[in-house]
Amino acid sequence: MGRAKTIDEVQLFQETEKLILESGYAGFHFKALSERLGVARSTIYNYYSKKEELITAFMVHLLEQVVENMDRASHAGNPVHALIQLWGRYANIHQMMQVMPYIDKEASPKVQKSVEAMFQLLQQMRSKIKDILIEEQQRGSVREDVPLDTLAGFVMSAVQIPFRHESEEAWADEVYKLIRSGLSA
Amino acid sequence: MGRAKTIDEVQLFQETEKLILESGYAGFHFKALSERLGVARSTIYNYYSKKEELITAFMVHLLEQVVENMDRASHAGNPVHALIQLWGRYANIHQMMQVMPYIDKEASPKVQKSVEAMFQLLQQMRSKIKDILIEEQQRGSVREDVPLDTLAGFVMSAVQIPFRHESEEAWADEVYKLIRSGLSA
Amino acid sequence: MGRAKTIDEVQLFQETEKLILESGYAGFHFKALSERLGVARSTIYNYYSKKEELITAFMVHLLEQVVENMDRASHAGNPVHALIQLWGRYANIHQMMQVMPYIDKEASPKVQKSVEAMFQLLQQMRSKIKDILIEEQQRGSVREDVPLDTLAGFVMSAVQIPFRHESEEAWADEVYKLIRSGLSA
Amino acid sequence: MGRAKTIDEVQLFQETEKLILESGYAGFHFKALSERLGVARSTIYNYYSKKEELITAFMVHLLEQVVENMDRASHAGNPVHALIQLWGRYANIHQMMQVMPYIDKEASPKVQKSVEAMFQLLQQMRSKIKDILIEEQQRGSVREDVPLDTLAGFVMSAVQIPFRHESEEAWADEVYKLIRSGLSA
DNA sequence: CATGAATGAGGCTTCATTCAT
DNA sequence: GATGAATGAAGCCTCATTCAT
Secondary structure, eight states: OOOOOOOOOOHHHHHHHHHHHHHTTTTOOOOHHHHHHTTTHHHTTTOOSSSSHHHHHHHHHHHHHHHHHHHHHOOOOOOSHHHHHHHTTTTHHHHHHGGGGGGGGGGGGHHHHHHHHHHHHHHHHHHHHHHHHHHHTTOOSOOSSOHHHHHHHHHHHHGGGGGOOSSSSHHHHHHHHHHHHHHHO | OOOSSOOOHHHHHHHHHHHHHHHTTTTOOOOOOOOHHOOOOHHHHHTTTSSHHHHHHHHHHHHHHHHHHHHHHSSSSSSSHHHHHHHHHEEEEEEEHGGGGGGGSOOHHHHHHHHHHHOOOOOOOOHHHHHHHHHHHTTTOOOOSHHHHHHHHHHHHHGGGGSSSSSSHHHHHHHHHHHHHHHHO | OOOOOOOOOHHHHHHHHHHHHHHHTTTTTTTHHHHTSOOOOOTTTTTOHHHHHHHHHHHHHHHHHHHHHHHHHHSSHHHHHHHHHHHHHHHHHHHHHHHGGOOOSSSSSHHHHHHHHHHHHHHEEEEEEEEHHHHHHHOOOSSSSOHHHHHHHHHHHHHGGGOOOHHHHHHHHHHHHHHHSSSSS | OOOOOOOOHHHHHHHHHHHHHHHHHHOOOOOHHHHTTTTTTHHHHHHOOHHHHHHHHHHHHHHHHHHHHHHHHHHHHSSHHHHHHHHHTTTTTTHHTGGGGOOTTTTTTHHHHHHHHHHHHHHHHHHHHHHHHHHHHHHOOOOSSOOOOHHHHHHHHHGSSSOOSSSHHHHHHHHHHHHHSSSSS
């Protein structure tokens, strides 16, 4: 009968992330999750009483980490480069965010709260990027002939550039070059 | 002979696309689709006998269009700009492709064939981009200090840059600037 | 567009038999049948407007053949042996009859009629066997210490004895021996 | 822990048997089964996750019983008579086995295992019958002029002889007579 | 007649979720 | 809390059957 196993919330989030990355929203079930955690499916309900609550809670957690790291990035010597590095480290946020549209946002009050929190965090991310870009513009190192939103979108899109490099560092360096000065020779 | 068709495949593909874009793979059911088409659910099975068959057939169709258009783009005066314009027009391929990992590739032989076709088409896309970039390199208008794959990834990633512009044209122009010469002033 | 194909009713019965033998009642669909006949599924409905009608019509046809042949058998020199031979030839009636319980006998008036006809034919079979046995009893060549029904059942059960012989004849001979004088040395 | 079971596997098997005997493979659904058991359809899936798994598991169970009883039969004073009695008791195995060809044997690994087990058990049955017959041949009480396989088939075919007797015992006695000494007076 | 098209009914399965221990 | 059991809703798919040409 064994002692009753307790769920380690850290592990819960880890497996949640893995599972979403591997199988996307459609493939994310409590069934699969419980198997990986080695507990009964119903046990998870003692922690999160809805699928959506778990997913959104996890996403908030993830975004909080990124935002926190962005703060550090903005104080770095070369904030844009630091940003790209950060992207390297959290390459999967983007993929994670992809599942958002499929979440039933009215599933429960808790879900609603989390979703709101997520939007705020995304806002923060975007405005932090903008802040960095504005500062660079003032220093004269970033162009001003393109709307700020587009510039920010451009920086964020780099998350998508595939990862065929020996190291995260090498990837960040190459990508930084491109972001900085584009394709031209 | 037989009665006149009430669905044509064009309409079928159109609604398929809309549905996937709105609700993603998880939200794509024959039920939802049939409601939009105003036919019985089972009717769709007369056209595609499996969810996956329809989706993959549609994707192949979409990619074929893109590849065809890329051919034209590569003969344009400014091929890279033409490419970015193309991205503007097919902004959703990327989102569509996102659902690929969740498809059960062994669902049926037809699905397998379509999946293979998709991979080939993606290969073609990638190599067409590379061809364009190589030519530009030879003309001296594209840098050579970054691996070709990364350059290609960079161009493709532009598909992600969000679309807050009055027109597709305006978007393409801005994005082209960035791709060409980067963030720097 | 090809000339419209007509269904050959002989072929229809042949394929019906094959299909039932291969797949049983559950596996017998108009879909499969139409494919084998190379016609559209709906075409079969011009001949038999219900699955059950076709099946029962076929069975009646089959039983009629057997009964007819039994008449001949009963006039043979050794009627019991002739019977066993007949079993060899129509080894599958038994299997065919197995599907009867699963037929919805009230599916249509035609079905009802066929089902009645089948029962009558089965009755005839049984009574022909009994007649043969009675005659043999009168000649002193069949035991009288076992009820006639059981004797008849015994003869009919021989249909089940598996068929691992070079020829139908060889099978019939061996089986006849057993039916005649049993296991004893 | 957890709540008390409402179905036990014995009951599950009983109803499975009844249902198959009444309606055959085609008429065997989890829906019908669940109605008889008074539970939700999906509940059965907690026990057997596929129709085929349940059916084959049940058949294995049934055959195991028969084989076990055959062991006892072979030690009886008159093993052939004991066998016939056994047939009387398990008259429906034969009908059950009839559904075998329609089972999708690749439905799941569990199904495959069960199917293999079934074949082995059938093998065992056949060879136990042969063993009994060989022993009787050595004692001189069974003929040797007919191949063993045919003899075994003959004994097994008796399962089919219909059951119009006051008791199982009476049936077995009559049938034994026939098997032993055939039709002849 | 033959046919292709449409459809509804019915069976299969999987999950999220609830409940009793 | 943890768990095993039960369940309903929802999606998948197949086929008999009907209909219009």
